[in-house]
Amino acid sequence: MASSGFSWTLPDHPKLPKGKTVAVVVLDGWGEANADKYNCIHVAQTPVMDSLKNGAPERWTLVKAHGTAVGLPSDDDMGNSEVGHNALGAGRIFAQGAKLVDQALASGKIYDGEGFNYIKESFDKNTLHLIGLLSDGGVHSRLDQVQLLLKGASERGAKRIRVHILTDGRDVLDGSSVGFVETLENDLSQLREKGIDARIASGGGRMYVTMDRYENDWDVVKRGWDAQVLGEAPYKFKNAVEAVKTLRAETKANDQYLPPFVIVDESDKSVGPVVDGDAVVTFNFRADRMVMLAKALEYADFDKFDRVRVPKIRETVKFGHVTFFWNGNRSGYFDETKEEYIEIQSDVGITFNVKPNMKALEIAEKARTAILSGKFDQVRVNLPNGDMVGHTGDIEATVVACKAADEAVKIILDAIEQVGGIYLVTADHGNAEDMVKRNKSGQPLLDKNGQIQILTSHTLQPVPVAIGGPGLHPGVKFRSDIQTPGLANVAATVMNFHGYEAPADYEPTLIEVVDN
Numbered sequence: 252m253a254s255s256g257f258s259w260t261l262p263d264h265p266k267l268p269k270g271k272t273v274a275v276v277v278l279d280g281w282g283e284a285n286a287d288k289y290n291c292i293h294v295a296q297t298p299v300m301d302s303l304k305n306g307a308p309e310r311w312t313l314v315k316a317h318g319t320a321v322g323l324p325s326d327d328d329m330g331n332s333e334v335g336h337n338a339l340g341a342g343r344i345f346a347q348g349a350k351l352v353d354q355a356l357a358s359g360k361i362y363d364g365e366g367f368n369y370i371k372e373s374f375d376k377n378t379l380h381l382i383g384l385l386s387d388g389g390v391h392s393r394l395d396q397v398q399l400l401l402k403g404a405s406e407r408g409a410k411r412i413r414v415h416i417l418t419d420g421r422d423v424l425d426g427s428s429v430g431f432v433e434t435l436e437n438d439l440s441q442l443r444e445k446g447i448d449a450r451i452a453s454g455g456g457r458m459y460v461t462m463d464r465y466e467n468d469w470d471v472v473k474r475g476w477d478a479q480v481l482g483e484a485p486y487k488f489k490n491a492v493e494a495v496k497t498l499r500a501e502t503k504a505n506d507q508y509l510p511p512f513v514i515v516d517e518s519d520k521s522v523g524p525v526v527d528g529d530a531v532v533t534f535n536f537r538a539d540r541m542v543m544l545a546k547a548l549e550y551a552d553f554d555k556f557d558r559v560r561v562p563k564i565r566e567t568v569k570f571g572h573v574t575f576f577w578n579g580n581r582s583g584y585f586d587e588t589k590e591e592y593i594e595i596q597s598d599v600g601i602t603f604n605v606k607p608n609m610k611a612l613e614i615a616e617k618a619r620t621a622i623l624s625g626k627f628d629q630v631r632v633n634l635p636n637g638d639m640v641g642h643t644g645d646i647e648a649t650v651v652a653c654k655a656a657d658e659a660v661k662i663i664l665d666a667i668e669q670v671g672g673i674y675l676v677t678a679d680h681g682n683a684e685d686m687v688k689r690n691k692s693g694q695p696l697l698d699k700n701g702q703i704q705i706l707t708s709h710t711l712q713p714v715p716v717a718i719g720g721p722g723l724h725p726g727v728k729f730r731s732d733i734q735t736p737g738l739a740n741v742a743a744t745v746m747n748f749h750g751y752e753a754p755a756d757y758e759p760t761l762i763e764v765v766d767n
């Protein structure tokens with residue numbers, strides 16, 4: 252051991268044994284909220300999760316999964332998969348991308364960094380392109396940061412700026428894209444008054460254009476490439492507000508799925524393709540839905556689609572859930588001899604309300620096999636249904652999704668029962684438990700046609716943590732002395748289940764062992 256006293260070896264837990272198989276199940280988008288008809292988890296038949304809650308009150312609790320508890324700037328920020336899984340994995344609370352970028356913009360440090368200095372070299376003769384999600388959702392990006400970046404870049408010499416927008420409707424209300432585009436247009440026209448040639452150049456809905464992830468569907472990225480880089484798209488408009496309004500009305504697509512469009516000049520030429528010498532900056536602080544675009548921009552031997560033309564550019568990207576996010580946004584294995592990652596391919600080319608069961612059963616069966624194999628101390632599973640279907644805003648489908656997730660939990664808990672193991676079931680943030688936008692007193696909000704406003708986004712709700720299994724010491728129960736437990740308290744808890752104490756700087760464990 253080094254003289255600092257640091258050691259990678261964890262102290263033994265004084266009371267809990269080693270050698271139990273531990274299943275950690277993360278229900279995506281599964282929060283706790285009042286029971287009403289917009290709470291899909293309540294409406295769905297979920298006997299397994301219900302029995303965990305009602306059958307063992309000392310082994311079921313709620314933890315915070317949003318805001319400062321997961322390293323976000325404020326408690327008005329909803330949770331999300333990145334920050335939730337980061338907290339679960341890290342066992343501590345670290346400032347997340349949203350906050351780090353806020354800090355770097357406020358201090359001006361962002362403009363001193365290597366990235367900015369690198370792209371700055373193109374300001375004199377070339378165009379600065381900004382690509383990202385245009386909303387104030389705070390999950391992937393925030394409009395106010397884009398506004399500051401536009402201001403900062405133009406004050407520091409950018410003379411020609413093109414913004415390539417991706418409309419949201421997933422972290423914010425559907426239809427809100429129009430307002431965000433209007434705000435951006437207003438800012439850009441103010442820049443133009445100062446002599447800076449700043450315009451929106453292209454756009455499209457985030458789920459249909461550019462923001463795919465984990466290499467699920469490269470066509471999504473290709474559609475974006477064609478519009479952003481080549482300046483080609485099936486729809487051409489003179490102005491972006493008109494584009495978004497017209498496409499919503501004529502194609503009936505929602506903000507998430509707007510088709511790609513480009514903005515053209517009087518002679519019908521795209522105003523902002525990316526050409527040699529330009530600089531490209533993505534303004535999403537969250538990386539998962541930007542890395543595919545980054546690969547297309549960056550890789551010399553790229554073979555996922557025909558890029559047609561590969562501009563020589565200056566590019567900077569500022570920045571798998573239970574693997575990549577859990578491991579602090581680190582991809583790949585820590586130690587291949589000790590870990591195995593199993594990925595089940597999602598359905599491609601459909602919205603998830605069409606098949607709300609998704610691959611829950613297949614995931615649970617793989618988990619069961621892993622648990623029964625006896626090869627692993629810990630089996631960690633993410634069940635996406637509540638979240639992915641919740642994002643579609645389809646209430647009926649989300650109810651089906653919750654039932655499917657519950658059935659998957661049963662398969663995993665049965666396997667744990669069989670091997671005498673321990674389970675911990677939790678969620679990374681809320682979604683399916685509330686599908687309606689509400690006023691401050693909790694009443695559903697209506698739109699101008701008297702319809703309820705569907706909430707496609709995550710929520711601010713707490714999430715459950717349920718523990719149990721035949722391997723769990725009978726004296727284990729949740730402590731009552733932790734003031735505001737959050738997802739970051741889970742890691743120490745899981746270490747205890749493996750027979751160890753967590754390192755001293757971890758958020759405290761949720762459990763105690765009482766002698767009975």
Ligand SMILES: O=C(O)[C@@H](CO)OP(=O)(O)O
Binds near residue numbers: 279390
């Ligand atoms: O789909 C996503 O990218 C986000 C919502 O923007 O959801 P999650 O954090 O659950 O991945």
Ligand SMILES: [Mn+2]
Binds near residue numbers: 279331332679680
């Ligand atoms: Mn999630």
Ligand SMILES: [Mn+2]
Binds near residue numbers: 332682
């Ligand atoms: Mn989500």
